[in-house]
Amino acid sequence: MTQTSSQSASPPPSAASPQAAASGRSPYVADAVRAAVEQGLLGGHSPVAGFIDTDGVRDSVAALRDAFAGTPGVLHTFAAKAAALIPVLRLLADCGMGCEVASPGELRLALDAGFAPSDIVLDSPVKTREEIRLALALGVAVNADSLDELRRIDELRSPDTVSVLGLRVNPQVGGGSIGAMSTATATSKFGVALRDAGAREAVVRAFGERPWLTRLHAHVGSQGCPLDLIAAGIGATYRLAEEINGRLGTRQITSLDIGGGLPVNFADDTVRPAYTDYVAALTEAVPGLFDGRYALVTEFGRSLLAKNGFIGALVEYTKDAGGRRVAITHAGAQTATRTVLMPDAWPLRVGAFGADGRPKEGPPLAQDIAGPCCFAGDVVAYGRELPELREGDFVVLYDTGAYYFSAPWAYNSLPRPAVHGFRATAGGAGAEVVFAPVRDAQSLDSIAAECGLAHADALTVPGGGPARPA
Structure with missing residues (x-):
């Protein structure tokens, strides 16, 4: 049997019911989001994180x-x-x-x-x-x-x-x-x-x-x-x-x-x-x-990995522009680089979760899911039908277990997010989710070191840099 299958032949990511949007491949994704919020792995002090x-x-x-x-x-x-x-x-x-x-x-x-x-x-x-x-x-x-x-x-x-x-x-x-x-x-x-x-x-x-x-x-x-x-x-x-x-x-x-x-x-x-x-x-x-x-x-x-991972991100602000609702989140081009730069080739499904980490309910509203980077195209999804997002809610980008954690973009010197592995004992209400660290969130000290802190004076101290033209 020869089966033809390519991404371009697939329909756009579904934005069906909030329950369907929140399910992901694993029956435990919703449980993991809730537990991550409850345990502080996702929230104000960790506004974006990856999960495997x-x-x-x-x-x-x-x-x-x-x-x-x-x-x-x-x-x-x-x-x-x-x-x-x-x-x-x-x-x-x-x-x-x-x-x-x-x-x-x-x-x-x-x-x-x-x-x-x-x-x-x-x-x-x-x-x-x-x-x-x-x-x-x-x-x-x-x-x-x-x-x-x-x-x-x-x-x-x-x-x-x-x-x-x-x-x-x-x-x-x-x-x-x-x-x-x-x-x-x-x-x-x-x-x-x-x-x-x-x-x-x-x-x-x-x-x-x-x-x-x-x-x-x-x-x-x-x-x-x-x-x-x-x-x-x-x-x-x-x-x-x-x-x-x-x-x-x-x-x-x-x-x-x-x-x-x-x-x-x-x-x-x-x-x-x-x-x-x-x-x-x-x-x-x-x-x-x-x-x-x-x-x-x-x-x-x-x-092997794509459908076994997701990114969770805090909704920091929402606004209306040109008749369209825009949710400004902490997951954009720095974590979903291919999706932002090539949205037609790399579309992602998006789930809407409340401030308690549980799937949001409510009538669908067309919303843009935007990221934190300072360029207009930093949008992960356009006009996606989701329950209305508000400040303090969370979005989940599904199917991001492959490449999205290993190909970050350092634009705007945004830190690489933490990544956590997880296991759940059972699906549904009350499931116990156990997390294990995979990668710590990048610190600001690490960013400064990568950006040449050790050589801060190299171009300005006399004798330490190129000569100034006469």
Whole structure:
């Protein structure tokens, strides 16, 4: 079965009844909001915070494993960029996941989180010699992004390295509905462009010259990429592996890194497409992929975390402008950067909660949900039908467990919010919710340090800065 699913094809986020708007994926979101307000994790002293449903994360990992249960030799890695938080990464390691990293910082986080080097995959289009040298010394798998990078690995690799080494190719099968998320277009910066003149032959030759090169990697894209497009890219990569092995007369390529990219439905609570849909689409398009001849690596990120997290924010003021109600909150572009800057591509559902942390009741009113940043476009949602918000109420941005905690924007020097993990004993009234710290809120001292406090006099003290023109 090939299922086409992309974000652009989804209806806009629902603003149905307040109860529906407040439910989220987890039945415990409303309980968590209430408990966070009661315990002071969300309120006047903490006007914006992030929350991660740890049981939901475990359930998502289990669903991924179940979908691939019939396939031997699969390493599921989590794309660290989707939640670059050590406690979250350690939770995923505890679930048996590996980790995909794309920078020295992410590699450090993965190691600190407890991932074994053999379960870490380094992907990046701009690896330095030092990054490659460190990865090889640790035994981390490396996917070279270009033929030039392979030549660097030639220089740096020792015969006794245990790192699995691969090459990323771009099957050039096209893009999805969000261009910035599509990595298999004709001019993508990632991988070796297979359909360019001479490129395919160069890839075959590169493997023939390097018996230690045993993995082929491709990633078509993520949000906005339908399953048939993803399957087409993986199918092209599989056929290339078969061709290389056939021409070399040996099964030199023993594993395929098929990336991640399962799109997330941000329109409602439904998890669609599911991992079972993904496996079914690939089974139909690439029947031999799951027969065990190739070990597989996956690199899912957003689909594992998005629906297991939310952002809560205090409504500081409300006002009317041009006949439209505007709720001014503490969650804007600094926490929901993609949604604010690309609202059509990254819409979010919004829930309305009262000052007591419970879902608001009342007739729907069209309201803009604006953030704290000093530019007019800092609006998370326009004209959203919600119970009337007032000063002291709270809004919840659903499905923000992936990227929204790891890609903050430092505009206006607003502090990064705290992030908390939570578990609930049962849904409904009286449920007990237990929180655990994931990241502390950034302090003003930290902001000042990041902004050069230690060098405050460097440009003004005589002899300490550039000379003043005569």
